[in-house]
Amino acid sequence: GDKNGTKFYGLRVFFPRVSEKKVEKQKQRIFFLRSFNHLTRMEKVRQASHAGSWYTDNPTKLSSDLEEWLRASGLTKSPHVRGVIAPHAGYSYSGRAAAYAFGNIDPTNISRIFLLGPSHHYYTPRCALSTATVYKTPIGDLPVDVEMIKEIRAMGKFEMMDLRVDEAEHSMEMHLPYLAKVFQGHNVKVVPILVGSVSAASEAMYGELLARYVDDPKNFFSVSSDFCHWGSRFNYVRYDKSHGPIHKSIEALDQMGMDIIETGDPDAFKKYLLEFDNTICGRHPISIFLHMLKHCSSKIKINFLRYEQSSQCQTMRDSSVSYASAAAKLES
Numbered sequence: 001g002d003k004n005g006t007k008f009y010g011l012r013v014f015f016p017r018v019s020e021k022k023v024e025k026q027k028q029r030i031f032f033l034r035s036f037n038h039l040t041r042m043e044k045v046r047q048a049s050h051a052g053s054w055y056t057d058n059p060t061k062l063s064s065d066l067e068e069w070l071r072a073s074g075l076t077k078s079p080h081v082r083g084v085i086a087p088h089a090g091y092s093y094s095g096r097a098a099a100y101a102f103g104n105i106d107p108t109n110i111s112r113i114f115l116l117g118p119s120h121h122y123y124t125p126r127c128a129l130s131t132a133t134v135y136k137t138p139i140g141d142l143p144v145d146v147e148m149i150k151e152i153r154a155m156g157k158f159e160m161m162d163l164r165v166d167e168a169e170h171s172m173e174m175h176l177p178y179l180a181k182v183f184q185g186h187n188v189k190v191v192p193i194l195v196g197s198v199s200a201a202s203e204a205m206y207g208e209l210l211a212r213y214v215d216d217p218k219n220f221f222s223v224s225s226d227f228c229h230w231g232s233r234f235n236y237v238r239y240d241k242s243h244g245p246i247h248k249s250i251e252a253l254d255q256m257g258m259d260i261i262e263t264g265d266p267d268a269f270k271k272y273l274l275e276f277d278n279t280i281c282g283r284h285p286i287s288i289f290l291h292m293l294k295h296c297s298s299k300i301k302i303n304f305l306r307y308e309q310s311s312q313c314q315t316m317r318d319s320s321v322s323y324a325s326a327a328a329k330l331e332s
Contacts, residue, residue: 046132048176049167055091055177059138065091066139066181069099075305077106082214082300083221083328085261085286088117088174093310094226094323100306101325102178107186110220112145113179114213115192116285117171117224124196127206127288128161129153135173135190140180145189152191155209161194169194171224171282179222195285200270203284207266207291214296221328223289225282227254227307231319236279239316247312247320253278254322258304261326266290289328299331 051057056065086101087094119128129149135142152158172192179190198206213219230236230250243249257278260268266287273283280286293300306325313320 042133044131044133044163046130046135046163046166048136048138048173050170050173051138053090054170054174055095057138062177063139063181065095066099066178069096070103070181072096073099073103073306075100075103078104078327078329079106079109080330080332081105081327082217082219082298082330083223083289085223085225085282085289085302085304085324085326085328086175086178087226087323087325088171088224088282089226089310089321089323091174093321094174094308097306097308097323097325098174098178099325101327102182104305104327104329105182105220107183107188109217110183110186111188111218112148113142113183113188113190113220113222114210115172115175115190115222115224116195116288117169117175117192118282118285119169119194119196120171120281121168122161122165122194122196124159124194125198125202126157126159126196127198128159128165128194128196130166130192130194131160131163132166132192135176135192137176137180139177140184142176142180142183142188142190145191148189148191152193152210157205157209158193165194166192175222175224195282195288198284198288200287203266203287204291206288208295210288211292211295214292214300215298221289221292223282223285225280225286225324227257227278227280227322227324229279229281229319229321230313232316233319234279236277237316238276245312245314246316246318247309247314250309250313250320250322251307254307254324258307258324258326261286261290262302262304264290264293264302266294293328300328301331302326302328
């Protein structure tokens with residue numbers, strides 16, 4: 001090439017002179033676009049996919065419903081409450097009962113919430129960690145503790161769940177509005193763990209791995225489960241007539257399970273499930289939590305505070321789901 005242009009295969013091509021100012025502007029634009037792409041890649045949002053169907057997506061209505069239910073529970077917040085077991089049905093069914101779990105929480109010193117929820121649609125024999133960076137709710141978003149997710153993933157026993165799997169599952173989402181409400185104004189992050197169809201040996205293994213986090217008072221645990229799903233549509237119609245009407249038989253069966261959970265013995269709970277096959281959908285998260293409490297240094301006791309049924313079954317054609325709320329409290 002020479003000062004008159006550059007030769008390409010005998011052709012002379014002229015390049016327009018570009019001012020340094022323009023070059024600098026272009027560089028800044030490219031830098032901005034790259035930064036923006038990097039940020040949007042980093043931010044991975046799990047939408048509140050069940051808002052508008054399982055619970056209201058109107059922030060004002062949702063906030064006032066939660067406030068009313070929490071107030072009606074009449075519970076005193078305790079800094080000794082380190083975890084809850086709470087239902088995950090639509091709020092018109094279990095919202096009121098769930099308040100008896102979440103109403104115990106004193107958010108002051110808590111900065112991290114571990115969520116343990118059963119998988120209803122996605123099969124895995126393991127536990128799966130969320131790939132999202134933020135969990136949305138209509139009343140405020142909850143950031144995911146990405147560093148803690150990395151730490152747990154490094155244990156080599158957990159898989160990562162696809163965002164579509166995450167958004168299809170309701171078991172953890174149904175706890176989020178309550179947590180967003182109770183922790184409003186507090187800096188808190190969530191660690192969502194989807195619990196698959198894990199074996200008894202895996203329940204013990206996961207419980208031992210996660211037990212180390214129980215002793216840190218900044219950590220809190222939200223365990224998601226409904227209780228008995230009764231009726232032919234659930235393929236479960238166990239009925240002990242000695243208790244009277246069907247709903248009383250269901251209550252006695254659930255009560256037996258709750259009593260065993262309160263002893264904190266994961267093996268006794270396993271035995272109960274094998275014998276009665278009660279359709280407690282969060283049996284695996286509850287079992288892992290029991291193993292966590294068994295292997296930690298803190299002495300934590302679970303107490304059930306509320307029990308309800310979606311309807312009272314009278315005939316074999318009826319069906320119902322049971323909801324139970326518990327607090328796991330540090331014993332002094």
